[in-house]
Amino acid sequence: MTTVDKPSVETLVAELLSQQWVIDLFTELAGRQAQSLAVSGLVRERAASNHVFWPFHAPQFPLVVEEASGCRITDIDGNTYLDSHLGFGSQALFGHAPARVVEFVRDQLAITSGNGYLNPIEQKLVDLLGGFLPHAEKFAFLNSGTDATNAAIRLTRAHTGKRLVAKFEGALHGVHDIAAHNTAFWYHGHPVQPFPEIGPDGIAPLPALTGVAPLPPTELLVLPNDLDVAIALIEKHRGELACVLGEAVSSSFPYPEHTVPLIKAVAERCQALRVPFVLDEVLTGFRYGPSGAAGYFGIPADLYTYGKVVTGLGLPLSVIGGKAEILDHMQTSGLPLTDLGRKTCVQTTHAGNHLSLAASYASLSLLQEAGPAYYERTRAKVGRVRSRLADFRAETGIPLRLMGFGDFIGSFGFVAEESYADYREFAEAVNPIGLFFLTLMLRQRGVYTLSLPMFFTGDAHSESDVDELLTAVTDSALELDKHGFPFVLP
Amino acid sequence: MTSMNELIADLFSQQWVIDLLTELAERQRGSLALTEQVRPNSAGGHVFMPFHAPQFPLAVVEASGSRLTDIDGNSYLDVHLGFGGQSLFGHNPPEVVEFVRSQLGVVNSGNGYLNPIELKLVEVLRDLVPHNEKFAFLNSGTDATNAAIRLARAHTGRRLVAKFEGCWHGVHDIAAHNTSFLAHGHPRLRPFPEISPDRGVTPEVGFKGAVSNDILVLPHDTTLALALIEKHRDELACVLGEVASQSVPFTEHNVPRILEVAHRCKALGVPFVLDEVLTGFRFGAAGAAARFNIPTDLICYGKVVSGLGVGLSVVAGRAELIDRMQTTGLGLGDIGQKTFVQNTHSGNHLALAASYAALRKLRDEGEPFYDRTRAKVHSLQSRLAEFREETSIPLRLLGFGEFCGTFGFVAEDSYADYREFAGAVNALGSVMLTLQLRRRGVYTFSMPMFYTGDAHSDADIDEVHTAVTESAQEMEKHGFPFVLPPTT
Numbered sequence: 001m002t003t004v005d006k007p008s009v010e011t012l013v014a015e016l017l018s019q020q021w022v023i024d025l026f027t028e029l030a031g032r033q034a035q036s037l038a039v040s041g042l043v044r045e046r047a048a049s050n051h052v053f054w055p056f057h058a059p060q061f062p063l064v065v066e067e068a069s070g071c072r073i074t075d076i077d078g079n080t081y082l083d084s085h086l087g088f089g090s091q092a093l094f095g096h097a098p099a100r101v102v103e104f105v106r107d108q109l110a111i112t113s114g115n116g117y118l119n120p121i122e123q124k125l126v127d128l129l130g131g132f133l134p135h136a137e138k139f140a141f142l143n144s145g146t147d148a149t150n151a152a153i154r155l156t157r158a159h160t161g162k163r164l165v166a167k168f169e170g171a172l173h174g175v176h177d178i179a180a181h182n183t184a185f186w187y188h189g190h191p192v193q194p195f196p197e198i199g200p201d202g203i204a205p206l207p208a209l210t211g212v213a214p215l216p217p218t219e220l221l222v223l224p225n226d227l228d229v230a231i232a233l234i235e236k237h238r239g240e241l242a243c244v245l246g247e248a249v250s251s252s253f254p255y256p257e258h259t260v261p262l263i264k265a266v267a268e269r270c271q272a273l274r275v276p277f278v279l280d281e282v283l284t285g286f287r288y289g290p291s292g293a294a295g296y297f298g299i300p301a302d303l304y305t306y307g308k309v310v311t312g313l314g315l316p317l318s319v320i321g322g323k324a325e326i327l328d329h330m331q332t333s334g335l336p337l338t339d340l341g342r343k344t345c346v347q348t349t350h351a352g353n354h355l356s357l358a359a360s361y362a363s364l365s366l367l368q369e370a371g372p373a374y375y376e377r378t379r380a381k382v383g384r385v386r387s388r389l390a391d392f393r394a395e396t397g398i399p400l401r402l403m404g405f406g407d408f409i410g411s412f413g414f415v416a417e418e419s420y421a422d423y424r425e426f427a428e429a430v431n432p433i434g435l436f437f438l439t440l441m442l443r444q445r446g447v448y449t450l451s452l453p454m455f456f457t458g459d460a461h462s463e464s465d466v467d468e469l470l471t472a473v474t475d476s477a478l479e480l481d482k483h484g485f486p487f488v489l490p
Numbered sequence: 491m492t493s494m495n496e497l498i499a500d501l502f503s504q505q506w507v508i509d510l511l512t513e514l515a516e517r518q519r520g521s522l523a524l525t526e527q528v529r530p531n532s533a534g535g536h537v538f539m540p541f542h543a544p545q546f547p548l549a550v551v552e553a554s555g556s557r558l559t560d561i562d563g564n565s566y567l568d569v570h571l572g573f574g575g576q577s578l579f580g581h582n583p584p585e586v587v588e589f590v591r592s593q594l595g596v597v598n599s600g601n602g603y604l605n606p607i608e609l610k611l612v613e614v615l616r617d618l619v620p621h622n623e624k625f626a627f628l629n630s631g632t633d634a635t636n637a638a639i640r641l642a643r644a645h646t647g648r649r650l651v652a653k654f655e656g657c658w659h660g661v662h663d664i665a666a667h668n669t670s671f672l673a674h675g676h677p678r679l680r681p682f683p684e685i686s687p688d689r690g691v692t693p694e695v696g697f698k699g700a701v702s703n704d705i706l707v708l709p710h711d712t713t714l715a716l717a718l719i720e721k722h723r724d725e726l727a728c729v730l731g732e733v734a735s736q737s738v739p740f741t742e743h744n745v746p747r748i749l750e751v752a753h754r755c756k757a758l759g760v761p762f763v764l765d766e767v768l769t770g771f772r773f774g775a776a777g778a779a780a781r782f783n784i785p786t787d788l789i790c791y792g793k794v795v796s797g798l799g800v801g802l803s804v805v806a807g808r809a810e811l812i813d814r815m816q817t818t819g820l821g822l823g824d825i826g827q828k829t830f831v832q833n834t835h836s837g838n839h840l841a842l843a844a845s846y847a848a849l850r851k852l853r854d855e856g857e858p859f860y861d862r863t864r865a866k867v868h869s870l871q872s873r874l875a876e877f878r879e880e881t882s883i884p885l886r887l888l889g890f891g892e893f894c895g896t897f898g899f900v901a902e903d904s905y906a907d908y909r910e911f912a913g914a915v916n917a918l919g920s921v922m923l924t925l926q927l928r929r930r931g932v933y934t935f936s937m938p939m940f941y942t943g944d945a946h947s948d949a950d951i952d953e954v955h956t957a958v959t960e961s962a963q964e965m966e967k968h969g970f971p972f973v974l975p976p977t978t
Contacts (some may be wrong), residue, residue: 010822040604046612048816049626049837052604058612062830065760069871076606088834097598110587113553114799116572116935118525118537120549120561126531140534141630143801144833150662158699176636176828182675189825198958200622209829210814211644219701242699309832314600316629316801316835321509324530329698331533336936337494340675343540344697345661348630349573349793352534356842403845432821440590450602451821 009192012486013433021483025149025440029061035076036064047392051088051450053185056187056208058453060440069098071460081175081448082468086456091410093286093367101312104357104362115353123354124470128368131317132290135305135320139351140330142421143316145282145307146174149245151330151346152303155176156243156276158329158344164240166233167204169195170252170423173280175243180209184224184252185427195424198224202233205375225253225423227262231269240486243276243302248284254403254410254425260297267299276326282307282318287366287406289375290367302326313361317352370459375407378458379467382408385455399487400477402455412438412453412473414487431489443478493679497918497971506968510925514546520561521549536573536935541673541696544936545925553581556945558933566910566933568951571941574768575892576793578794578852578859580945584906586797589839589847601838608837611846612740615804617853618775622789622806626815629835631767631792634803635730638763638788639664639817641805642728644814644829646761650725652706655682655691655829656737656908659730666700667693668707670737671912677972678917681712682909685709710738710908712747728761728787733769733778734890738941741890743906745782756785763809767792767803772891774860787811792942797844802837836848840880840904855944860892866951884972885962888939894930897938897958898921899972916974919965927959 016022030037040052040062052062054346064201067074073083073096086092094101097132114121122141129139153165153176173179185191187208187382196204203222205214221237223244234244246263249256262280270277279301281292286297286309286404294304302324320327327342367374373430385402392400399419404410414434420426439452447469449455461469478485501507511668515522525537525547532538537547544845548566552559555572558566558581563761564891571577579586595953599605608627628634651664659665664947668674673696676682683692691707699978705723708715709727719729731748734741739764748764755762770791773781779789788807796802812830852859886903889895900917905911923938932954936939940954965972 002752002889013822036604039606039609043604043609044816045624045629046616047608047625048812049603049832050608051602051837053816054823054832055815055817055830056826058817058819064606066606067596068603073599073603087600090602090834092599096600097595102595102598107593109591109594110554110582110584111552113550113558114572116536116570116575116799116922117550117553117558118521118528118535118547120551122532122535123524126528130531130926133886138530139532141532143633144835146833147629151768153699154699156699157701163701175833184688186821187830189822189827193825208825209640209644211640211642211829213649214641232670237898267936291632296872311835312597313840314602314838315596315840316838320534320887324533327528327533330540331529331538332540334543336543336672337498337675337679338542339540339543340673340679342698344699345540345673346664346697347534347536347539347631348661348801349575350630350796350799352536353634353799353801355798355800409725420795434819434914476577 002092016433019483023443028444029431029440032079033063033075033077034060036062039064039255039271045428047091049486057451061443070095076334081446082449082465084455084469085449087314088308089209089456090311090314091307092456092460093363093458097313098363100357100366101362104336105152105313105358108246108354108358112354113349119354119357121354121357121361125357128364129321131346131368132213133292133295133304133321136292137149138324138327139319139321141357142318142346142408143351144174145305145318146176146179147306148305148320149173149179149280150176152245152278152305154344154346155241155326156278160242160276160328163219164221164237165242166223166244168225168246170225171247171250172252172403175466177212177215178220180207180212181205181220183208185346186432191424195346200418215415225262225404227265230262230266232277234266236270238273238275242356243278243341244270245278247280249298250284250301250406253426254405256405256418258421264297264299267301268400276302278303278305280305283409285310286367287409293406297306307488310360311356312363315359316473317356317360328443359484361483374459378407381457381461381463385466385470398472398477398481398482404455408455408457410455412455416488431487434487437480437485438476441479442472445472445475447472457486491781494684496512501566501918504968510929514928516559516926517564518548520545521547524549524561525539527726530545531563542936545921546928548933556592556950564641567950568673568933569940569954572799573793574795574941575793577749577941577945578771578848578943581796583848583851585846586844590798590844593703593840593843599839601835605842607839607842607846611842614846614849614853618771618849619777619806619890621776624812625806626673627807627842627920628803628831629801629836630660630832631790631803632662632665633793633836634767634790634805635665635765637657637660637805638790640829640831641788641811641814642761642763645748645811646727648725648727649704651704651727652708652722652729654708654710654731656710657732658737661697662707663700666695666697667702667705669696672737673915677909677913687714687717688721709965712750714750715747719751719754719756719760721762723758726760726762726816729755730763732765732829733782736766736866736896737912739888739890739895740904742904749782750785752784752786759786761787763788763790768894769891770795771852785862795846795849797842800841800844802845803843859944863892866942866946866948870951870955873955881963881964881966883962885958887897891939893940895940897940901973913976916972919970922965922970923961926964927957930957930961932957936971
């Protein structure tokens with residue numbers, strides 16, 4: 001295993017930060033974002049949770065946003081940006097505040113019932129979801145993607161009476177204790193911090209988050225992104241497994257050509273072994289067509305989890321769908337006495353509240369109306385970006401690529417190869433300093449992303465928006481090249 | 491177990507009960523049809539929550555102040571108020587609705603950005619709960635208690651979490667243990683677990699599929715609880731406590747205990763987490779922590795901290811602990827140093843806006859809000875005392891924090907012992923009272939909860955009083971057993 005020498009990255013950063021062009025960039029951003037910096041400084045002292053203060057992602061020059069419409073955001077200093085981040089992709093279907101979603105939610109305001117009652121919208125939303133996701137028999141509404149994967153674990157444990165959960169190395173399933181293990185490489189600092197050993201019982205459980213102790217092998221089995229090894233481990237532990245958790249493709253390993261065949265084979269083997277398989281579609285749901293990766297690739301699962309674009313206007317809503325016999329573990333039998341010892345509880349006071357249901361229903365209704373043409377438009381835009389970048393690479397030799405999937409969830413970045421078959425090899429190829437600089441140079445050019453040069457799209461961006469983005473990203477790369485930026489790390 | 495089942499079977503074969511159920515089934519025809527349509531397709535709604543299992547769930551099409559209109563056109567006085575989530579000002583207070591409406595449209599930045607409203611909300615919180623240095627916004631009370639545990643573990647490097655028997659801290663794995671007696675069937679269907687002086691109360695899972703790790707369950711006995719905390723002081727990441735909950739509603743007994751435990755934790759250097767999901771902004775605007783002067787490291791808020799039912803919770807307290815979830819400012823510096831409890835939509839713009847508008851209104855109302863609420867509850871409780879005197883029906887309004895409570899039938903005014911109280915609660919009485927209230931146009935969910943604040947006018951309170959006393963009298967007329975025979 002090769003590791004990058006830690007001091008060398010730090011030396012590189014220190015060296016870069018002393019260069020005049022970097023000082024100029026920082027000075028310019030600090031000047032144009034003066035009020036954002038002042039307000040975020042005040043908030044930072046008193047409130048820890050805002051996305052601009054997230055650990056591990058650590059955005060530089062956080063933006064305070066006052067207006068957001070379509071793909072345009074306006075900050076508190078009056079700067080306007082083309083937004084390619086779109087709320088971690090949550091607003092990527094139609095951009096910020098789609099008029100009809102706003103109207104629908106506005107109509108519900110002052111009338112409907114908050115939380116804790118049955119609202120007729122729930123049935124409408126369920127009907128809509130049933131149409132999109134015919135592979136799910138039943139649904140439940142929670143607040144976050146983390147809630148959904150956590151509930152899936154609880155439900156499969158309740159269903160099987162077993163406690164071992166298997167997850168893949170590098171897969172991002174949220175922030176709960178199981179998800180905190182062997183998650184995306186950047187949380188762990190891999191490969192500067194060496195990857196854990198792959199032993200006969202999988203990869204040693206390694207939490208990335210403080211406050212989480214490594215789970216015992218009776219509770220967590222970490223699978224490598226290697227089909228034969230993963231399947232052998234699942235077979236070996238079939239008698240102990242409550243579930244296997246997987247995603248079709250992940251932002252930490254964005255190559256569906258490698259990950260989809262692996263996850264599909266694993267899902268099929270789980271089905272044969274009668275081990276519940278949970279497909280995490282928080283990122284891929286309603287991408288790859290309205291039925292998500294499950295429908296597009298035919299991946300069989302017992303439970304599916306949805307987040308991100310399943311909701312509207314940024315309101316919290318997540319969905320867990322799948323087999324009724326598993327979801328029924330969280331639903332009352334109808335009488336409290338018969339629930340005792342038989343049921344589990346994963347619901348919370350405000351989960352499935354009326355405004356979240358309304359926003360989700362209105363947004364997904366728009367997606368339904370848009371039909372297959374929506375996905376064709378998106379694919380065409382992304383296809384154009386990719387071919388323009390291929391031309392750019394051929395002309396300049398700069399390894400600027402758009403890595404992504406699901407038409408479209410992705411990130412711009414500098415990596416030498418078109419595709420990586422090995423997760424750990426990809427982690428080593430990523431140039432985090434390049435991502436950092438590209439984010440800030442895009443900001444300078446009026447394109448907003450949070451802390452990584454993410455690109456989420458859909459109907460949020462027009463053709464000319466995409467052109468604007470392309471110009472900004474290629475100009476940024478050219479400027480980096482001009483200053484001798486090391487695109488590919490040794 | 492048989493005796494309880496026999497009691498139920500006997501009750502449900504009586505004509506007056508059959509008549510009641512028939513009447514409700516008739517007037518809620520549309521609600522029942524919709525419920526049956528949703529039930530096979532959707533498991534998550536509150537009307538399908540396990541252990542609470544409301545009978546005759548209501549589909550609500552309109553909610554304003556203290557009034558609900560169901561899909562059949564019936565109107566109800568609501569004393570449930572969204573699990574108390576709407577109990578400050580009732581449903582859809584115009585000022586909150588207007589403010590949220592003004593934030594919809596192009597000014598809505600959704601999730602994932604810093605919106606200037608966050609700073610305004612922080613300023614209101616600083617005014618209302620000044621004992622907290624720093625705040626973090628999450629979605630649910632469960633998120634908040636779970637995050638508090640994670641932060642305390644990150645801060646101390648220790649694992650063990652202590653909680654009190656019977657306290658409801660949400661639905662995560664630790665909260666799933668030895669929670670409200672109702673979720674376990676204690677004591678009539680299943681005896682309480684053993685209490686050992688070394689290991690505390692034997693951990694017991696209430697929610698199937700939850701995993702038991704690193705948990706110490708404390709009994710409601712101050713001496714024993716303190717001895718257990720001292721014994722495990724070097725393993726404890728935190729002690730989680732609350733001053734009152736529906737299953738532990740007697741503050742006269744709980745507050746002195748929690749106060750002593752919190753002080754001892756402070757002396758021992760064990761972080762103490764006060765769960766104020768239920769009590770926050772009750773007991774006066776600053777909550778139980780300030781009212782009773784409880785020293786804490788972290789405090790969790792939920793329920794009324796949010797507005798319009800949009801999910802928002804808060805974990806707050808010492809900056810030193812809260813900072814474990816905030817970036818150092820550089821990604822590289824966070825690795826191995828930080829934890830992560832936030833999620834994509836937590837602290838979204840509209841949730842912050844609704845919370846800000848509701849709490850700003852609470853701040854503006856000031857102390858008179860609490861005076862009014864106290865007066866209403868006092869009037870209700872004193873009228874119930876007279877009713878008991880006149881009728882000998884043990885109808886009581888148990889509750890705290892002016893006001894989160896439940897109507898019910900228990901022999902005594904107060905119970906010093908949690909397990910004894912659990913044995914005294916007549917769950918069947920709760921179910922029947924809920925349905926009798928429904929018939930009289932008063933809505934509660936599955937138990938005769940009573941949350942109030944400015945949600946209810948004095949006339950509303952009179953209406954509740956009439957409905958609850960008439961219900962009790964009708965039950966008495968049919969020979970309903972208000973006090974169950976003691977468990978052996």
